[in-house]
Amino acid sequence: MAAADWGGKADHLAGERATAQFDVDGMKVAWAGSRHAVEVADRMACLVASDPVFRKDTRTMLSRKELFKDTLKKAAHAWKRTVELHLTEEEANLLRLYIDQPGYVDLHWVMFVPAIKGQGTEEQQKKWLTMAYKFQIIGTYAQTELGHGSNVQGLETTATFDPSTDEFIMHSPTLTSSKWWPGGLGKTSTHAVVYARLITEGKDYGIHGFIMQLRSLDDHSPLPGITIGDIGGKFGSGAYNSMDNGVMRLDHVRIPRDQMLMRLAQVTREGKYVHSDVPKQLLYGTMVYVRQTIVADASRALSRAVCIAVRYGAIRKQFGSKAGGPETQVLNYKTQQSRLFPFLASAYAFRFVGQWLKWLYTDVTQKLESKDFSTLPEAHACTAGLKSVTTSATADAIEECQKLCGGHGYLNSSGLPELFAVNLPACTYEGDNVVLLLQVARFLMKTVSQVASGKQPVGTTAYMGNIQHLMQCKSVVNTVEDWLNPAAIKEVFEARALRMAVNCAQNISKAPSQEEGFSELSPDLVEAAVAHVQLIIVTKFIEKLQEDILGHGVKEQLQKLCGIYALHLIHKHLGDFLSTGCVTARQGSLANERLGKLYAQVRPNAVALVDAFDYTDHYLGSALGRYDGDVYSALYKEAWKDPLNETVVPDGYQEHLRPLLKQQLKLSRL
Numbered sequence: 001m002a003a004a005d006w007g008g009k010a011d012h013l014a015g016e017r018a019t020a021q022f023d024v025d026g027m028k029v030a031w032a033g034s035r036h037a038v039e040v041a042d043r044m045a046c047l048v049a050s051d052p053v054f055r056k057d058t059r060t061m062l063s064r065k066e067l068f069k070d071t072l073k074k075a076a077h078a079w080k081r082t083v084e085l086h087l088t089e090e091e092a093n094l095l096r097l098y099i100d101q102p103g104y105v106d107l108h109w110v111m112f113v114p115a116i117k118g119q120g121t122e123e124q125q126k127k128w129l130t131m132a133y134k135f136q137i138i139g140t141y142a143q144t145e146l147g148h149g150s151n152v153q154g155l156e157t158t159a160t161f162d163p164s165t166d167e168f169i170m171h172s173p174t175l176t177s178s179k180w181w182p183g184g185l186g187k188t189s190t191h192a193v194v195y196a197r198l199i200t201e202g203k204d205y206g207i208h209g210f211i212m213q214l215r216s217l218d219d220h221s222p223l224p225g226i227t228i229g230d231i232g233g234k235f236g237s238g239a240y241n242s243m244d245n246g247v248m249r250l251d252h253v254r255i256p257r258d259q260m261l262m263r264l265a266q267v268t269r270e271g272k273y274v275h276s277d278v279p280k281q282l283l284y285g286t287m288v289y290v291r292q293t294i295v296a297d298a299s300r301a302l303s304r305a306v307c308i309a310v311r312y313g314a315i316r317k318q319f320g321s322k323a324g325g326p327e328t329q330v331l332n333y334k335t336q337q338s339r340l341f342p343f344l345a346s347a348y349a350f351r352f353v354g355q356w357l358k359w360l361y362t363d364v365t366q367k368l369e370s371k372d373f374s375t376l377p378e379a380h381a382c383t384a385g386l387k388s389v390t391t392s393a394t395a396d397a398i399e400e401c402q403k404l405c406g407g408h409g410y411l412n413s414s415g416l417p418e419l420f421a422v423n424l425p426a427c428t429y430e431g432d433n434v435v436l437l438l439q440v441a442r443f444l445m446k447t448v449s450q451v452a453s454g455k456q457p458v459g460t461t462a463y464m465g466n467i468q469h470l471m472q473c474k475s476v477v478n479t480v481e482d483w484l485n486p487a488a489i490k491e492v493f494e495a496r497a498l499r500m501a502v503n504c505a506q507n508i509s510k511a512p513s514q515e516e517g518f519s520e521l522s523p524d525l526v527e528a529a530v531a532h533v534q535l536i537i538v539t540k541f542i543e544k545l546q547e548d549i550l551g552h553g554v555k556e557q558l559q560k561l562c563g564i565y566a567l568h569l570i571h572k573h574l575g576d577f578l579s580t581g582c583v584t585a586r587q588g589s590l591a592n593e594r595l596g597k598l599y600a601q602v603r604p605n606a607v608a609l610v611d612a613f614d615y616t617d618h619y620l621g622s623a624l625g626r627y628d629g630d631v632y633s634a635l636y637k638e639a640w641k642d643p644l645n646e647t648v649v650p651d652g653y654q655e656h657l658r659p660l661l662k663q664q665l666k667l668s669r670l
């Protein structure tokens with residue numbers, strides 16, 4: 001499909017494509033998940049790429065106001081096309097994805113609607129979702145405040161029940177209780193799910209969700225008692241500045257009692273607080289849902305950066321043979337390969353673990369519906385941990401891809417600065433990554449203590465049940481080839497994760513209290529959580545390889561990428577593996593040797609492996625990552641679009657530059 005977008009011009013990467021040893025079409029299916037997924041993604045990507053309203057090539061040159069207006073235009077046009085073409089939910093989501101411009105619609109669909117679905121009663125869902133699905137109202141998720149984000153229980157906004165009028169009084173008692181950050185709140189949303197402390201009969205019952213109308217549906221002005229605005233410009237050009245993240249203060253704003261989301265708890269007409277027989281953590285359900293989707297976003301962002309860096313690396317040449325022969329493609333430098341190919345492997349690894357996580361989330365949701373809450377803690381740990389590890393790795397990798405592309409990677413036209421700026425906050429939103437890893441660690445400490453008392457762990461912690469073996473086993477690896485064995489790889493990851501968790505648990509037990517021990521050991525706990533999450537990713541990649549994978553050579557390439565993903569982690573975290581006694585220094589060296597061989601095997605397939613992501617040039621938005629590899633023409637063309645080039649002599653010449661030059665000239669003549 002990218003070829004269609006490319007229109008049959010010279011293919012500077014044809015030589016690279018000719019060396020591929022696998023069926024790219026088959027790999028597209030493996031990446032997307034099914035033939036259907038490839039086809040629907042293609043259709044939606046082409047629909048966006050061919051529509052002039054969705055152009056984004058000058059986005060980084062727009063002022064904030066122009067960018068915001070452009071986002072409103074694109075969102076309205078996308079909705080118009082959705083209705084005209086009768087797009088399904090799947091198609092409409094993909095359309096939004098390929099437009100590739102953060103905006104209020106993301107919060108509306110990804111958080112406002114799911115919050116009502118998860119926390120509203122059937123009656124509330126019927127009323128509010130009917131309007132939300134038709135865009136008669138636009139919603140956001142207003143949880144974070146100026147003073148508190150991570151600590152949800154520390155939020156200060158109050159919702160005080162007034163039985164005399166059957167209303168809640170929504171109020172921001174302090175400056176720090178101002179809602180701060182919600183996307184779309186600043187200028188667009190008409191409604192929000194607002195999280196506030198529920199107070200009734202003089203008692204504070206903690207945080208609950210409330211549906212509030214914020215703006216008039218006639219003229220969009222804020223309703224009485226509501227002060228609302230945008231929180232200001234954010235990191236980078238273009239990027240997340242298309243989103244109107246907002247600030248809101250509430251001054252005793254009254255809402256009807258039935259606008260409290262009442263699936264988890266209710267307040268009766270008399271003001272009695274009644275809690276349903278469901279765990280109170282379901283209040284956090286929307287975050288669990290979104291964290292799961294963020295893992296898929298991370299793999300997409302990472303794969304875009306890798307696609308740009310690989311294609312450019314095949315075009316860019318530096319230095320040559322001593323005899324004055326042709327220059328070397330930078331992708332052929334072993335240092336480039338050892339920096340870049342682990343990212344290529346990670347993109348595939350995150351994609352597959354994201355597909356598994358989606359399955360897990362669906363499974364847990366079905367269980368919750370039948371009042372089985374047993375898998376909730378694991379779902380929380382998996383979504384929190386995978387969101388954290390994949391977004392941190394992705395942000396770091398995009399930054400490194402910029403460096404891998406040298407100076408040109410620093411240009412906005414490379415697409416990398418904006419990609420970095422848009423994805424960096426994923427390390428913070430939906431839960432700061434360290435805070436989330438500490439949640440995983442808490443879950444692991446509980447599991448270790450359950451194992452100690454004889455309980456058999458299940459799901460992603462099942463390996464901990466094999467404690468006798470994993471605490472003392474020695475890796476069987478003896479040759480470079482032994483590192484091709486998935487069982488050998490899995491065993492060292494399991495042993496490392498378990499030993500790190502058990503070490504933490506033992507050290508915590510020596511502290512004066514559990515809480516003090518947890519706090520003192522939190523840096524180690526974070527590392528133990530990362531080890532556990534990396535084990536999940538490696539395991540899910542290995543399991544993926546056990547599935548039926550069609551297409552010539554596809555499985556073989558994926559086996560190599562799986563090997564690279566696992567072995568580069570062993571190389572990177574060798575300290576963990578050595579200090580826990582899971583591998584010896586010699587085995588570590590063998591892993592590194594194996595890694596070098598795998599890089600060499602992947603090299604002829606690198607361009608085809610990024611082609612399999614199936615991105616249009618529009619979506620990639622990069623002069624360096626173009627499908628046809630015509631990088632230099634594209635860079636040259638893009639440069640002339642810059643507003644600075646609208647005039648040959650710049651604005652300000654007469655005012656500042658000319659007088660300076662004249663003055664200096666005069667002085668030199670004295």
Ligand SMILES: CCCCCCCCCCC/C=C/C(=O)SCCNC(=O)CCNC(=O)[C@H](O)C(C)(C)COP(=O)(O)OP(=O)(O)OC[C@H]1O[C@@H](n2cnc3c(N)ncnc32)[C@H](O)[C@@H]1OP(=O)(O)O
Binds near residue numbers: 093107183285377
């Ligand atoms: C087309 C392209 C579209 C792209 C769209 C992208 C869209 C992205 C838009 C992103 C916009 C961003 C939105 C936001 O950021 S919304 C705000 C998000 N905020 C957070 O994530 C806050 C993080 N903080 C928390 O989640 C909690 O405060 C925290 C878990 C850290 C602590 O909770 P608490 O104070 O209650 O304390 P405990 O640690 O004591 O936990 C108590 C028990 O509850 C369990 N728990 C905690 N969280 C959950 C959960 N989510 N699910 C289930 N269980 C949970 C915890 O493990 C404890 O259990 P135990 O007592 O058994 O140990």
Ligand SMILES: Cc1cc2nc3c(=O)[nH]c(=O)nc-3n(C[C@H](O)[C@H](O)[C@H](O)COP(=O)(O)OP(=O)(O)OC[C@H]3O[C@@H](n4cnc5c(N)ncnc54)[C@H](O)[C@@H]3O)c2cc1C
Binds near residue numbers: 141147150180425432
């Ligand atoms: C682009 C963007 C969009 C957002 N959109 C929304 C939205 O739509 N709706 C919404 O409600 N919110 C939104 N947020 C807010 C977001 O959810 C919070 O920023 C996030 O939860 C982190 O909270 P914080 O900012 O309070 O960070 P803090 O908690 O103040 O973190 C500061 C530092 O302290 C560390 N830290 C905090 N607690 C601990 C601890 N217990 N142990 C160790 N270290 C700790 C963190 O690791 C971090 O390094 C958005 C944020 C961003 C950046």
